[in-house]
Amino acid sequence: xxxxxxxxxxxxxxxxxxxxxxxxxxxxxxxxxxxxxxxxxxxxxxxxxxxxxxxxxxxxxxxxxxxxxxxxxxxxxxxxxxxxxxxxxxxxxxxxxxxxxxxxxxxxxxxxxxxxxxxxxxxxxxxxxxxxxxxxxxxxxxxxxxxxxxxxxxxxxxxxxxxxxxxxxxxxxxxxxxxxxxxxxxxxxxxxxxxxxxxxxxxxxxxxxxxxxxxxxxxxxxxxxxxxxxxxxxxxxxxxxxxxxxxxxxxxxxxxxxxxxxxxxxxxxxxxxxxxxxxxxxxxxxxxxxxxxxxxxxxxxxxxxxxxxxxxxxxxxxxxxxxxxxxxxxxxxxxxxxx
Amino acid sequence: xxxxxxxxxxxxxxxxxxxxxxxxxxxxxxxxxxxxxxxxxxxxxxxxxxxxxxxxxxxxxxxxxxxxxxxxxxxxxxxxxxxxxxxxxxxxxxxxxxxxxxxxxxxxxxxxxxxxxxxxxxxxxxxxxxxxxxxxxxxxxxxxxxxxxxxxxxxxxxxxxxxxxxxxxxxxxxxxxxxxxxxxxxxxxxxxxxxxxxxxxxxxxxxxxxxxxxxxxxxxxxxxxxxxxxxxxxxxxxxxxxxxxxxxxxxxxxxxxxxxxxxxxxxxxxxxxxxxxxxxxxxxxxxxxxxxxxxxxxxxxxxxxxxxxxxxxxxxxxxxxxxxxxxxxxxxxxxxxxx
DNA sequence: AAACGTCATGCAATCGTTTGTATCGTAGTC
DNA sequence: GACTACGATACAAACGATTGCATGACGTTT
Numbered sequence: 001x002x003x004x005x006x007x008x009x010x011x012x013x014x015x016x017x018x019x020x021x022x023x024x025x026x027x028x029x030x031x032x033x034x035x036x037x038x039x040x041x042x043x044x045x046x047x048x049x050x051x052x053x054x055x056x057x058x059x060x061x062x063x064x065x066x067x068x069x070x071x072x073x074x075x076x077x078x079x080x081x082x083x084x085x086x087x088x089x090x091x092x093x094x095x096x097x098x099x100x101x102x103x104x105x106x107x108x109x110x111x112x113x114x115x116x117x118x119x120x121x122x123x124x125x126x127x128x129x130x131x132x133x134x135x136x137x138x139x140x141x142x143x144x145x146x147x148x149x150x151x152x153x154x155x156x157x158x159x160x161x162x163x164x165x166x167x168x169x170x171x172x173x174x175x176x177x178x179x180x181x182x183x184x185x186x187x188x189x190x191x192x193x194x195x196x197x198x199x200x201x202x203x204x205x206x207x208x209x210x211x212x213x214x215x216x217x218x219x220x221x222x223x224x225x226x227x228x229x230x231x232x233x234x235x236x237x238x239x240x241x242x243x244x245x246x247x248x249x250x251x252x253x254x255x256x257x258x259x260x261x262x263x264x265x266x267x268x269x270x271x272x273x274x275x276x277x278x279x280x281x282x283x284x285x286x287x288x289x290x291x292x293x294x295x296x297x298x299x300x301x302x303x304x305x306x307x308x309x310x311x312x313x314x315x316x317x318x319x320x321x322x323x324x325x326x327x328x329x330x331x332x333x334x335x336x337x338x339x
Numbered sequence: 340x341x342x343x344x345x346x347x348x349x350x351x352x353x354x355x356x357x358x359x360x361x362x363x364x365x366x367x368x369x370x371x372x373x374x375x376x377x378x379x380x381x382x383x384x385x386x387x388x389x390x391x392x393x394x395x396x397x398x399x400x401x402x403x404x405x406x407x408x409x410x411x412x413x414x415x416x417x418x419x420x421x422x423x424x425x426x427x428x429x430x431x432x433x434x435x436x437x438x439x440x441x442x443x444x445x446x447x448x449x450x451x452x453x454x455x456x457x458x459x460x461x462x463x464x465x466x467x468x469x470x471x472x473x474x475x476x477x478x479x480x481x482x483x484x485x486x487x488x489x490x491x492x493x494x495x496x497x498x499x500x501x502x503x504x505x506x507x508x509x510x511x512x513x514x515x516x517x518x519x520x521x522x523x524x525x526x527x528x529x530x531x532x533x534x535x536x537x538x539x540x541x542x543x544x545x546x547x548x549x550x551x552x553x554x555x556x557x558x559x560x561x562x563x564x565x566x567x568x569x570x571x572x573x574x575x576x577x578x579x580x581x582x583x584x585x586x587x588x589x590x591x592x593x594x595x596x597x598x599x600x601x602x603x604x605x606x607x608x609x610x611x612x613x614x615x616x617x618x619x620x621x622x623x624x625x626x627x628x629x630x631x632x633x634x635x636x637x638x639x640x641x642x643x644x645x646x647x648x649x650x651x652x653x654x655x656x657x658x659x660x661x662x663x664x665x666x667x668x669x670x671x672x673x674x675x676x677x678x
Numbered sequence: 679a680a681a682c683g684t685c686a687t688g689c690a691a692t693c694g695t696t697t698g699t700a701t702c703g704t705a706g707t708c
Numbered sequence: 709g710a711c712t713a714c715g716a717t718a719c720a721a722a723c724g725a726t727t728g729c730a731t732g733a734c735g736t737t738t
Contacts (some may be wrong), residue, residue, distance in 0.1 A: 005694055016718045021696060028697090033716060053456045054393045054402065063393065065457075072420055076620070079412045080709050086439060097436035100425060114434050117392045118404075153691035224625050225624075255624055281415070282619075285564075285594055287626040344724055355688045360726060367727090372686060397693050628716035 002173050004047045013043040020044075024051070057119065061069035067115035068098040069108065069125040071150070076280045077297055078126065080147060080185045084301020085124055092309055094121070100146060101127045108132055112139050122308040128152040144311035148304035149297075151193045151322065158311070160304040160323040164194050167293045167327040168201025171247045171275040174291070174329055176209055179338035180245035180273060184238070186231045186257060187217040188249030195249050197221075198277060214243060223249065228256020236264065244272055244338050251283050251292055258288075258334065269336035279330055289332035296325045343386045347403040352382040359383075363390070385398050396436045396458065405647060406454035408447065409435040410466035410489070415466065416636055420488060422638020424463060431648055433460070440466045447471055451478050467491040468530045476527020483650035487643035488636075490532045490661065497650070499643040499662040501649045506632040506666040507540025510586045510614040513630070513668055515548055518677035519584035519612060523577075525570045525596060526556040527588030534562075534588050537616060541586050553582060562588065575603065582613055583677050590615035590622050590631055597627075597673065608675035618669055628671035 010020035011020045011281075015036055022028045023040035043049075057063040066089055070078055077329035082098065089096050097120070101107040108127050112135065115123060121143040128136055134153045138159050139145055168185075175183060185202050188195035199215065206213035216238075218230040233254065235242065248254035254276030268274050268288055276283065279294035303323055349359035352376055360366045362379035370378075380389075396402040405428055409417055423435065428435050436459070440446040447466055451474065456463060463485040467475055472494045478484055479496050486498035507524075514522060524541050527569055529533035538554065545552035555577075557569040567587065574581065574596070587593035593615030597607045607613050615622065618633035642662055 003694090006696095007694080017695085018697075018719075019717055022717095025696085037718080050452070050456055052397070052458060054397050054458055055723090056696075058391070058393045058397055058725090059694080059696045060524065061723075073412075073418045074415075074620075076413075076415055082439065083441075091582055095457070096438065099435065099437070102422075113389070117389055118393060118434070119393055158709080246684050257623070259624065280621075281413075282594070282621045282625070285598065286621070287625060342724095345726095346724080356725085357689075357727075358687055359689090364726085370686075375686080394693090395726075397695090398724080400693075423732045510728050 004049045008047055009040065009049045011107045012047060013039045015040060031312040034058040038046045063119050063121055064093050064094055065118065065120045067120040067123045068096045069111055069123065069127050070098060070100045071127040073100045077278045077295065080297030081126065081214055084298040085305045088302040088305025097214060103127060105129065105132050109135055114247040116142055122312050124148050124304050124308050126150055131191055144308055145246060147302050149300055153193055158322055160307055162295045162300065162322045162327050164197025165201035167277060168198035170250040170293060170329045172202045172205035174331065174335065175245040175273060175275065176211055178273060182241065182243040183211055183213045183245050183247065184235060184243035185213065185215055185247040186249060187215055188223045188253065188254050189221045198249050223252055225252045225256035226251040229260040232257045232260030246272060246274045248274060248276050251278045251280045251290060254287065254290060268334050273335035275335060284332060288334045291335040292330055293295060294328045294330050299325060309311050314332045343388045343507045347386055348379065348382045348388045351386060352378040354379060370612055372516050381611050399634060402458050402460055403433055404457065404631060405433050405435050406459040406462045407435045408450055408462065408464040408466050409437060409439045410442040412439045416634060419636030420465065420640040422665065423637040424644045427641040427644025442466060444468065448474055461645055461651050463487050463643050465489055470530055483647055485638050485647045485650065487645050488639055492532055497646060497661055499639055499646055501634045501639065501666045502663045503536025504540035506616060507537035507669045508544040509632060511541045511544035513670065513674065514584040514614065515550055515611060515675060517612060520550045521582040522550055522552045522586065523574060523582035524552065524554055524582050524586040525592050526554055526560060527562045527589055527592065528560045559600045560593055564591045564595035567592040568599040571596045571599030585611060585613045587613060587615050590617045590619045590629060594625065595628060612674040623671060627673045630674040631669055632670045633667045633669050
């Protein structure tokens, strides 16, 4: 179990350790004679040498590791994002290390601390509630940091995100185009731009055509099926005539509300049209198949990776721009003409 | 941006660097006078000192990092597992670093190499096809390694997994108890124990009551909805009388086959009963709600973490036992009495 | 009063790399 | 033939922490 170090390789090849180091370094190998280089390489292979990245990182002040913080792994939308990040990073020889914080601020603080102690070269985070602003600003002051998926307005931290406002607007315009004039939206968690953006976009689009729009929110503002059920009860408490179209701030909420309304005899899309957000897997296999807003997850991840790399390399201003990608409305059968 | 090191803290507190080190070390702090200890701690806080874990790891030969390799992040079943691992590890001050290999052997090799270069203290992997056996054995020879979720028979690598054979048996027994005697199973990927185990369990249970059992497999043995559709076509090609009950090796396949059969007028559970595997989110919200086999994901993760830790600490024999947890059959509406 | 034990701290080596600088031999130039 | 230039290699000092051992002060024992 005694590790093979550069020293052993050097001894085996009959050269000094510094020569061995150069011979094995991709960009400094030109400094050593091609014959010695071959001897060193052979020795390395023969002994099963594997560089100690920690020692290397210590000396060079660069670890080659990017910390990736994910808010919630349960969110099926996150898979493609992570894959995008991994591909974007892997191509440049960087290793992503990932952790989930369960969207908790306390967890986030602990994780950031550990990552900074690990001397990551950069951080990509999908976690970032308003209340995490100060924390993340401090982190960003120490190491290049990029927000992915979620923006954090006022933090000055660059983000690669989709356009939530546009998404909300799309939902509203779709419903309005179907003839609906009394709208409701089921609010997701507060303290997170993604949901606030959706709310604003939806509300504005409704207002611009003078459609009625009511916001429903549960005591615990969670983005879950259960929350959708609670919000269905809220909806039922509304005075008649009730809204005929509902925008749920994510698919889970939509699914919960559809299910709860069906149980009391309110059909979707017969009595009420419902739009979700995210286009989670299986949302097309439900009855009714869910009309929803799809996000470019993979691209988000890949571009976030690209952005953190360019920040590390010092290209681009620190204050440099956000990237905002446009989502796509996927029309299925949970929405229909007002009747 | 100039980092604060232990040297700065020591200077600020007016002590030697070694004393500062001891004062800040949780288990060696008793060696220093409580007054100096306070001075050092204060200096550390004041200067915003953050230990360089790389340097520390280099010197101590322990990084405090556990590599976690995930086969497929798209698999919704994996979320709880990861959470279990994180909790199991976090409690002991270890940091999990996670990477996905897309269930590809080439990727796996690259990732293992990187992790070993990072000098992880241990590895937990859910990736492990039969063809990865040699690779993982080599890895396991270098660093404590445990398999989670998936076993790898004949590798000698300890595993924390659910009992696939029992799961397959449960599916068969359930269908048989509903009166079905002509059974089919839709095979998942080859080269992976999880699926082979299910097949064996199902087949054996069928054989033990002399029920007929046919295996259907597509050219590309993928565990996807699309594969389920292809397998539905396979099923339709069977000579009459066709099986009245189907065991799909995972939920995606089940969903695909249900959908494809419905399109040709074969209803579930009216004409054919179908059992899935995994109990993915939303499988209870489908029409029909899916009867399936549920796995103890969180516990699997937590126990895998525990096992890798105890291997690192040298407790327990290397050859020590696998842990196998029993899955649970969740009966919903995709299965019914034979009619 | 000498010897000894104890407690607190300092000294210096070490982990495995990388890299600036020094050295050495050889070949080319005038 | 001395000098320069240069290519190839060796030497040694870092990087930031940990830790065995030495040192020194102080109090106790005989």
